[in-house]
Amino acid sequence: MSTTLVFQAILSGITNGFVYALIGVGMAIIFKGTRIVNAMQGEFAVIGALVAVFALKALGLPYALAIAGGIAAGAVSGLAIDVLFVRPMLRRGAGEESFLLLTIGLAFALSAAALYFGGRDSHLLPALGGEGVVELFGATTPVHALALTGIAVLLVGALRLFYTRTLAGLAMTAASLDPDGATTTGINVRRMRTYTFLLGGGFGAIAGVLVTPLLSMNYQMGIGLTLKGFAAAILGGLGNPLGAVAGGLLLGLAESLAVVGFPSGYRDVIALSILIVIMILLPNGVLGRAGRKGG
Template sequence: MSTSLIFQSLFAGLTNSFVYALIGIGIAVIYRGTRIINAMQGDFAVIGGMIAVFGLVSLGLPYILAFTLGLAAGAATGYLIDVLCVRPMIRRKADEEAFLLLTIGLAVAISAAVLYINGREAHLLPGIGGSGSINFAGAFISVHALFLIAIALLVVLGLWLFYRRTTTGLSMIAASVDPDGATTIGIDVNKMRALTFVMGGTIGALAGILVTPLISVNYHMGLALTLKGFSAAILGGLTNPLGAVLGGLVIGISEALAVLGLSSGYKDVVALTIMVIMMVLMPNGLLGKAGRQGG
């Protein structure tokens, strides 16, 4: 097996890792701020990618405006889910299982809506930096993939600073941990929860926009992204965006090694088997109990 082939597989695995990490980060953000497990995070990515394609191709917008439109669509979807679905359920004192079923139902509904509106067609966006690539040891990684990795790392850094250094970030955590106590000290719990869904929707849409130059966006892409992102979030401790990056690296690199040693058809089996084994050995995630409180 040639060195260039090994590096090529690892580059692909590294790129996939940060896509999964971005989905996992969105899941972690929503869970941290609401204690709701969001089973439709990958569908935020579908919305962001599809709207960006619509803005670029159908409306003829410049790339940056189409990019922004996709992000806005993800943010707006997150806000509407909170206002139209989550708040009424909270008022009726729904339990955790009901919210999980809600997000599963929304995932199916969004996929069906995209299928109805767009059909089975898949679409690509141009990459950031065009179609350029960098050669390393005979293997190539696209410039867009490097931008994707850099943006994902910036998102993690931004969230770490947001949750630790800003009043809004601390208020969001307080509103999640003890809504009644947060209300007594003047925190608007509804506003904090809405902001959490807006952030989760925006991060999901960002993942979709960044992955669409690499993988064609289509109506059924959301489920696969959700499963991989959820795996990354679980490995990282579910509440910790940094942990989601580590979890994404485990899943993505495992897939790359599976492709090298076996067949590409086994990559999902190998990656998820490794995840199960690691969760049995480390049930609190890769960063342990302390990492579950990080961010």
């Protein structure tokens, strides 16, 4: 087995892992703040990517504005889900199962909408750094992949600071841990839940616009991204957004390294089998019980 091949797989795994991590972080943010398992998190990525493509190619907006528009579209989608669906269901006393069914239904509906408006074609965004590649120990990786990794690290660090150093982040954490107690201290729990959906939708859209220069986006990709993000979130502790980063990297590396020794068609089977074993041995996630309390 070539050392260069292994290192190439590691670089690819890290890139994919951070994409899965961003999806998982968004899912964990929403679960942390609302206790809702969002089965349509990958659709935020599809929305963000397709809106950015449309803004860039059809409207002719500058690249930065197109990307900002895609991220805003994901965040607004999260807001709309809270206002149009979650709030009315909460008023009627809906349970966790109802919200899970809601997000599954919305995933199919948004996939159909993406098919209607975006067609069956796959779309790409320009890569940061153009077609440039970087060679590391004989392996090569696109400049955009390094940019994606750097941006993801910065976003995760910013999220950590947001939850621990800002009034809004502390209020969101308090509202998620003890809604009744937070209300007595003057925190608007409903508003904090809305911020949670905004943030979760934005993270999903960021993952979409970052991966689209590397992997063409189409209406069918949402479910696959949701499953990978969910696996990342579960591995890190579903209520811990920062734990999803560890889970995403573990999943990405397991996928890529599986290809080194086995045919690529077995990649998902081997990676997910490894994850099953990990969850049997570590049922509270790779970070243990502390990881489930959130970051």
